[in-house]
Amino acid sequence: MISPTKKTTTALLIAISILAIAAYFSSFTNGFTHFDDQVQITENTDIIQLNWQKIKTIFSSTYVGMYQPVSTLFYGLLVGFFGMNPEVFHGFSFLLHLINGWILFSIFKQMNVKESVAVLLTAIFVLHPMQVESVSWASATSNVIFTFFYLGAFWNFIQYGRNKPFSTGTFVLFILACLSKATAVSFPVVIFFYLLIWEKENWLKSIKIISPYLLISLVIGIITIISRESAEHLTDLSLSYTALERILIFCYTLIFYPIQFILPLNLSPFYSFPSKINDSFPIIYYIAPVFVLLFSVLIYRFRKNQFVLFGTAFYLITIAPVLQLIPVGSQIVTDRYIYLSGIGLLLILIPILSAIKSQKVIPIGTLFIAMGLAFYSYNRTQVWESDATIWADVIEKDENVAQAWNNKGILAESIGNFADAERFYSRAIQLNPRYADPYSNRGNVYAKQGKSQAALNDFNQAIALKPNHADALFNRANGFIKVGDYNTALEDLNASLTIQPKADALTNRALIYIQTRKMELAINDLNQAIAMNPRKAQAYYLRGICKYQTIDSRAGCEDFQIAANLGDEASKQALEQYCR
Template structure:
């Protein structure tokens, strides 16, 4: 007698909600450890850490939304105000804590995955394929940089807005509700203000319009709005002096970046030998070319317009990311996070091709999915630890590409900032050995050698940087410091003057030139330089201190007291400032005030003031 089925037994059923929860929980396990990672890697410090005070102050809103991503005052090719604004929100919410930045990135990543899942569903893809594809994409090790490296924010925002634009367009075409069309236009606008590559959503949307059977009038109306949006986008860039490189230069970099098209396809299938600053691999370029050719043959044979559309998605979003200058084998030839949205298109290709085979996601197919998910998850967890700090990050890059002069240089900067000067010198030396025309590396090698007391070596390194780029102001300053240390004040003044000529707001050069003038007895010239430095930056305490000392010499005691009081207010532990102000006060007849200052200087460890106290303060 056959056994009866247990009617109370319930099988687990996938839904969009529990699919999202499963993926989110798994990603929390994989990425939770990274939420405390410092922001010190490859532009994280340049974009965020160095500008935390700017970002934390809400009164800087206008500057935030009108600046380039690096908050430079100089013209730039990039304009991403929503990225800047998101960093401002993170900085204010977390008071500069990296946790806020990492949480925002993680949330945007989850939201992007949910939107991608939704696109699959409304495209008629089986739930099991939707879940399996989104799960594998979520835990894919190639996307680690998108989640963990905070300057990927523009790519995450672009993903959210472009995927929303696609979904809203689909809903408009299916339901003819104009609110969806308004959401579509809004999402495109937000994408354009997040990253320039979002322009690709417009041709992608146009392709989709022609793929669907809608009236010519509707198409013309929508395309007209697209053209107006493009015009407004470029007009805004022009008003803010945001330019582009010459077209020929963009085309040159695009040509050099074309191997990324097949390489990224291959790395999506075989995520091995990953690096956050990758260079092209013959194996991956060839393998990807074969895979791409097979996809094209599939489209031709099956006449599958949906797959053709997804391939166009991949290409149209990828190509804009390839037009920008990079350092090639000395740095990177493409960046992984820029492939996030393009690879979503390639994932769509694979999902559409597998659509007839949805039964593969049952039985043994589920075991294979679980195995690949586990493999990807372990690799993602391991790979993400390479982003834990700058030294680990750049060391990984160097292991993958020993010719990465940029990685040696950036690791050297980190070592120098943290006082490991010999390690910094080693890295800068490697960088200039690999890339002899690396002016920035020569300049920083000069700085590190000067701090180590190797003034001749510092002078030589700075001279090499100047020979490579005579318009680069920093090596003139560095050489001036080394010459100053050697007592060659005349030559130092010459280099400081060249620095100021090239960069008139270089307050350190003004301050140092003032000190060199003072050492030559040119007190008026020195004070004039200190005046300029303070006018440019009234927070430069050292310039107040130096001017205060010279005003004592010039018998301008009132001015000296004012300057030295500023110094003491900002640094109450400055014994020398108390001593000098004491001299000025005694000279004006304020014996009590002077004695109080000298007594404080003695308390702070300035022993040489003791005889003056014994002589004048009894």
């Protein structure tokens, strides 16, 4: 017979799951965005029509400066089974998020947390609005995937691994977590402190237990630093901020997450580094060290409580890689970083909640808190509906974010609104003159309007700021092709392809080879372009020209037919003229 307490727990967990579905339901129909989705998913030819060669490529490549082959493999499997469908990605991410909540509940139970408290903490994890970014943004699915393996490894360790010199299950899950996202390298340090604080093991034995995990973390860490550096994601803050200002930035990032977790106000998809007005930061940065000191005093006061001590360690260890000690990316903080590390904050709350004596307060409070969080999360999912809603929300919170204006420009350009696109790119440049992307993008807009010299000036500036800017090199090459300067165009295309092999660049280089009668080289490039993007109509058309003129007219007509089926008008004309 199921006890009344068990029935209440089951009912609350079911209610939390239903509230989660209600909170995220509208996000299932959200589309892909131009916020890394195009690089990791929609334009990533490595995940289309998976085969062994592509799987090997995935495990030997980085995307957006990140080595996460298992996550990328999941993307490929989703595309392979269901097509390039954003609803599938969002649904998969939500389902995994819900499973992560269930695993977390099991972990709380294994740590002897009172059942009603475990349910409340699980509700906060599943429904907190700061989790929306990880669940509703397709590119952040890797965050949910790596946490699934991370929590699985931790659950396995406290269930079995703590009593063994080595746990195969924990080790395999840990490796899968690391290969899903490099942030998982924190795991060995987490279990080290778990052994010290929770199991009261001596530190020598604890080091021996975690040593195999540390070796994997070291390898993944080195790969990550190299890939981030090659993608130019490592930021030298000393160029913009003094040593004291960098300390203030570090303190701000340290206290941002606990404060936002408790009071999730003014959330945004993008938080930029602080701008100095009259050579001063916003006041919150000067207050941040005081908050750090206050939190430190509170933690020290309750240091003898295992939950407080281990929760603090869990938070600091898991958040440490993104605290701008090694500045990465263009955001100072981001909501998705709390997805795993927020569990440490939940652990700190356990002694407070466990002190409540009434049997009814926590279950009733759980329902009210869950409904409030679900409503807020529902509103946040609307922000991730499209590029337009994302960047409108960012600018509403902070109109001085250069990346937001650059992305608004991309959106305007995509619908042919060149006047607004030019204005938005110019605004981004005004806010951050050292930001290469809007120069390249504005140059592309100028080129489309026939403003060749203005376009060339912008491409040159983008390349001067970022010499390995593949898109700027590609765009500048197109300008040289238009004026017949094939040698210079070829240099730029070669450089672009060295940095980032893309079907468009291969196709354009093949066009130069055709113009210069190097048909064999052209066919080789077009074969590669088609392998990368089997729906690249222009590549089939150009290959048809090459084959028709040099190999076999029938083979050329076959390529014209494929291109025509893909909607290429030039190929339809070629079929009428040459293939009757």
